[in-house]
Amino acid sequence: MPRTKQYNEQEVIEKAMQLFWRNGYQTTSVQMLEKEMGINKFSIYASFGSKDGVFLESIKCYEKRLNTLINRLKDSGNGVESIKEYFREFLLFSKGNKFGKGCLITNTANEIDQDADTKIKMVLGDFIDRVRTVFATVLAKDKNKDGKTIEQQADFLIISMFGLSSASRVFNPEQMENYIENIFRNI
Amino acid sequence: MPRTKQYNEQEVIEKAMQLFWRNGYQTTSVQMLEKEMGINKFSIYASFGSKDGVFLESIKCYEKRLNTLINRLKDSGNGVESIKEYFREFLLFSKGNKFGKGCLITNTANEIDQDADTKIKMVLGDFIDRVRTVFATVLAKDKNKDGKTIEQQADFLIISMFGLSSASRVFNPEQMENYIENIFRNI
């Protein structure tokens, strides 16, 4: 009996995600979301409940995309070298959005207050833990280096990822390649 | 003839700077500034003209503080080792604020839109250029490594600074020390 929905929820979330990615959570208003998603406020709240709801779905959408890269990394047999490749792809992926706006996940981690919304924090924490585990798994394929533990190396790589994301918003691709080279010079 | 001002502009800017540092530019409202600075909106606009005016003065105030570290680095004769020490002090300085909120300058560089307020962008650009120059000067004191140019090394260090700032907002001091060690393992 109902009237058919004139928009696809996955499609409009995709657009919302792009907007959040470009502007960050705080700066993006519901009115901007209306414009970008092409549906009006009523539909936004009917489908996602709140601005936070839209944001959470946007993060999930972003993660789904990033998972393609992470799964490829997990399945690779090359050890550290494949993480280097992952970083390059990660940067390419970040630019795929528009101009260098870094990684939505790390941007959000930097943006939200330490004592902020629990749900968002949880999603971020889970994601970072998952990437760290993948890094550790990949690192285990190489022979041990210099008595450094896998955990230490994985930690360093996670922090480097934050650095890459942040730096890519300000520096050009050649400088970023220089950065990647140096990260892996003695991991 | 006039009534004496009941607040010290330098003192209230110091407080404003702390607030911007903690919350970022966008999130900080004039009402929050009123509360933190301990003066009311009228006085804020009388002294600094606008929210942007307060922010610009806050950046200058922050730079003045950071300059202590940078000047010490510039005067040091230890080459790369003194930059490492600078990074440690830089992180300590960042935490001096409250909890890890990174560096106000790099936070701002990440926050503002690429096509945003020219004045703020200029101040940021000038600061980063100055630090890069200091890095290059210090690097020149060491013997050349691996055929990498001073510029490449300085670039890498600037990018690392962004990484440090971003990562310190999310990771604990031990992890950060691990990060610093790795940065300098083969600069």
Added chain:
DNA sequence: GATATTCCTAACCGTTTGGTTAGTTTTATT
């Protein structure tokens, strides 16, 4: 002590914020 000058309080401006809701349009079913 009058006066001129500055400061401060507090109310106010129009706009935008996240969020809601009444009322209309559409449409699958009967």
Added chain:
DNA sequence: AATAAAACTAACCAAACGGTTAGGAATATC
């Protein structure tokens, strides 16, 4: 064709936004 259920438009809400201003309170000079 009547109807019931959902989707839409658009006006609306109170609160908060950045910014302004009138008018009373204070004070250094004369």
